[in-house]
Amino acid sequence: MPLLILVIQGLILIGLLLKRYVEKKNASDGILVILLLITCYEQTCYTVGFMGWYDTFRATKINYFLISVGTAIAPLIFFYVKSITESNFKFRKKYWWHFTIPILLVVYRLTIFTYDALQPGFNETQNGVLKIAVDETEIAQAIFKILDFSVMLLYLAFTLQLFINYRQKIKQYFSNVFKLELNWIRNFLIVFSLLFLYSSIQTLVGDLFMELDYKERWGLNLAMGICTIYVGLKGYFTDTTKLNKLDFSFSPRHISIPENTKEVKKEIPEVAIEAIAALMQREKPYLNPDLNLSELAKQANVTRGQLSEIINSGFQMNFNDFVNSYRVNAFKSMLKAGKHEQLSLLGIAYECGFNSKATFNRVFKKLTSFSPTQYLQSLAG
Template identity: 85%
Template sequence: MFPNFNIYSTPLLILVIQGLILVGLLLKRYLEKKNASDAILAILLLITSYQQICYTIGFMGWYDTFRNTKINYFLIPAATAISPLIYLYIKSITKSNFKFQKVHSYHFVIPISLMIYRLAIFTYDALQPGFNETQNGVLKLSLDEAIVLPILNVLDFSVTLLYLAFTIQLYINYRQKIKQYFSNIFKLELNWIRNFLLVFSLLFLYSSIQTFVGSLLIDLGYQERWWLNLAMAICTIYVGLKGYFTDTTKLNKLDVSFSPKEISIPEDTKEVKKEIAETSIEAIAALMEEEKPYLNPDLNLSELAKQANVTRGQLSEIINNGFQMNFNDFVNSYRVNEFKSMLKEGKHKQLSLLGIAYECGFNSKATFNRVFKKLTSFSPTQYLQSQRN
């Protein structure tokens, strides 16, 4: 009897409703601010919520009560659409002023083709006698479930694996590029991207294992597959909430069109000094020591280049090859030295260690602790104690 509220249907129903609310909030914000990332995330969550709705009403007894429901025609493998949306979402965050273009529509050739194919077999089956009295028509059984669905399972797996690999690589490259531009990287926003990818990677792994077990080992029923649907529903809520409350526009507005040279430490550092004028290295060092631009927590490569009267490319080469550091480590090394100097002056008697760190140009406790440990092999507290001893 429909509706049947039980331990399977009720949790999914609650989560699905919350997921749809988040879809509405993201679309509303997109209409107001025109951030492409909001629209892409809303569509992604809408597709995952649609999947959960189909399973939720199943656990509520819809398909048992209405045996001729044609839902199987419209349960298209969603990963072929979700995977490119994951890629485009990360792209929309990490590419400056991202706009959806016609070329992006090519990512959805497969899911659109599947929708047309399913609509075609539905139309054919609907014209056959007795279709209204059955759940699956002749083409659905003889063609789709017998031949096409096994192929779609392989396609689903392959498409998801490829898109996740491309997207993770995109994230790793972007994170490294950020360090070439900014002295304080956007830890909160970058961690959100990492967690976003981790969530969908784990869901992909879980789904793949379930498909493998269900196809080759044992027959998994509706209830055994409930756990994956519950996990997807929970992840939908997490992704929706974090995506809504994390200000990803900070990354989208960054100007990273210039590509600094990567760090390249030659075997013979004397050769580097021949290529890079000593005066340039000394000038940058003098600027850092005398004017202390590193005290600005928002210092970036462009601003420092302006102060040094050089181009971004020249400054990048001087820092990478002359000082053998990326921009992030270069600036933070001065902040750490400033912190050490303040401790020697007894500044810790008036301020907390974190307060001193903020005065030195750091913008978060986590960044300060990580950088200090990396450059000194001590935590700030351990370093202070070593100086007292």
């Protein structure tokens, strides 16, 4: 019953995501629909099994269509994250090769099913001649498990790297990245990583220590059902389309910045560094919580590429740390001026350009090695 309820809820969420995909054509919604459909399909197969269908109707041919879904889910996880983190993502024809293994598995099973269906007595049995002789052997089952494990491990590693690179990239572009740090994607990856770990441990126990039938594997299916609902809900209510539209490409550098690409470390003119520092002191653009690289570049009358290089090489910081260092210094100045007697620490942080408590606490601790409260106490002492 729990699995049946979770599957029905999952199908409802798939319907909502599909409706939005048809209306808005968001690639991430379409990929998530397919991913959830596959997980719900597998859950349905097990749900029907727990209802006693296969025991009652022994000629059911479901075994032909219980395919290792991990080989399909793994690349879908990767492309879901890619569809959100890549500007104006579109699923291209060349991406289909990532699904070569699951497609071959489907063709393989259909071939076996077709052959067995042509044999006499097929309608009276659950598994036909070729299914038993080829597909049900220990060697075949071991190959399927190794494929499932290897593909999932490989794509989870690729996806994690993609996510880490994206987080580093937005720090070069945005001054406040709390809303853009893709906490949803982080949780999305954690969910599937934990399911992968659970499944791997269960398979290891079943192969080396004790035989586990489908009833003893119920826990994994329950976890998958719960995760399907979580992913469906969060995927539907989390707006990630604005991330897909971000443009991180930089304009060509002007001659004022050296263009010797063979140098590992760029020599930035001192006048360029001083000009940016003077702008930050004079105009205080860091007080704008939504400040990004493009806006600051316009104020400094340089390209995004130039400004990024000045900050990275001239100040030895990424854009995020550079801007936040001014905000932290402004916060310190306000504390020394007694501003905390009128406003809370968080209120002062907002006046200095921070846009969330979490970002403020993390940044302040990173740049000063103190929490805001500890720093205030040190001033009093």
